[in-house]
Amino acid sequence: MSLPHAILTALLEKPSSGLELTRRFDKSIGYFWSATHQQIYRELGKLEAEGLIRALPAEQPARGQKKAYEVLPAGRAELARWTGAPQDPKPHRDALLLRLRAAAVVGAAGLEADLRRHLELHERQLTEYREIERRDFPPGKDGTEDRLRHLVLRAGIDLETFWIQWLGHALSEFARLPDPGEAERTGEPRA
């Protein structure tokens, strides 16, 4: 329900071709609404058919040519409508927490290494976010748009910080678990 609106937002920020959108999803919007190029191309087609966007007239519109889109008034109106309409939060799904809960019944063999890997991934992401913050939101840049966008970035930064803390806590708990070397048994690891 949200992908078309993510695309409308991106196109309003800057008219783009499918591939350009894909790249921007990879490095900015995708941080909280990811999409593959397939999804994007399909959705661009639908949005055009619905009259919410249109292809910018290109020099030679041929295969292998960039085809850039811009948002039409109807598209902007639809995005404004969607943004202001109440929406229930979708239920989350987190495989890592699920695995931890499973580990409580079948044993934690192998999990610790992956926890460490995830910790590293989150640290890398946090570094990237801080980089963006330093670059795009220097002190003084605080217009209305800036404030809102900064707020979104802050959520990303704080979420990564949360996960790094939690994973650190989890790993320290693992260190206190009874002999993690015995990986063979499948029974419950009860004391």
Next chain:
Amino acid sequence: MSLPHAILTALLEKPSSGLELTRRFDKSIGYFWSATHQQIYRELGKLEAEGLIRALPAEQPARGQKKAYEVLPAGRAELARWTGAPQDPKPHRDALLLRLRAAAVVGAAGLEADLRRHLELHERQLTEYREIERRDFPPGKDGTEDRLRHLVLRAGIDLETFWIQWLGHALSEFARLPDPGEAERTGEPRA
């Protein structure tokens, strides 16, 4: 890829029927891996066909009768394998952050009220988590399973706490935005 493993975990914790599983997903496992009863029934069928679980022999197995399942050794082994195998984190999608970003281009009309509603929902969830913590993890209950399960609950509590803080911050930013009363204009809310 994770629903079958969520079900295996739930069944290992306690053999159950489809409806019992649905209820338990609603109040505990579903906090980090939600599922509807349809998904659960379908998956139970698949898991049985694959020989990972089996139906417990009931008195009169008829329509409208409870049909309870238990995990077979193959199911336990599969769950242990999955738990220990490395897995990349799935890209997240958060509609609320997306809406905030959209608000930066089409205006924030209507968003504030929904932010407030979300804040309330998160506060309610946090209260529920704290209740569970008080009930299920009193000081002293710290066996291996308890520690792991408590860790998962802590993640839930801290995540809710994070969102409550962030939403509070967001709302205070909204309060400082230029006249939020002018809801009509669809142009950019630039200063």
Next chain:
DNA sequence: CCGCTTTATGCAACTAGTTGCATAAGCGTG
């Protein structure tokens, strides 16, 4: 100017999750 890589767009098939509805038994109550 031939083959190789990169850029750009897209189809088809698949997996996962959601929504709406159907069926049937058990249980209470006027």
Next chain:
DNA sequence: CACGCTTATGCAACTAGTTGCATAAAGCGG
């Protein structure tokens, strides 16, 4: 005992997202 309500299981159709592959032009190096 007929009616409606709750419990319990399930099918079918749909929407969203993923994966694998196909196509074609542009740029570049030998």
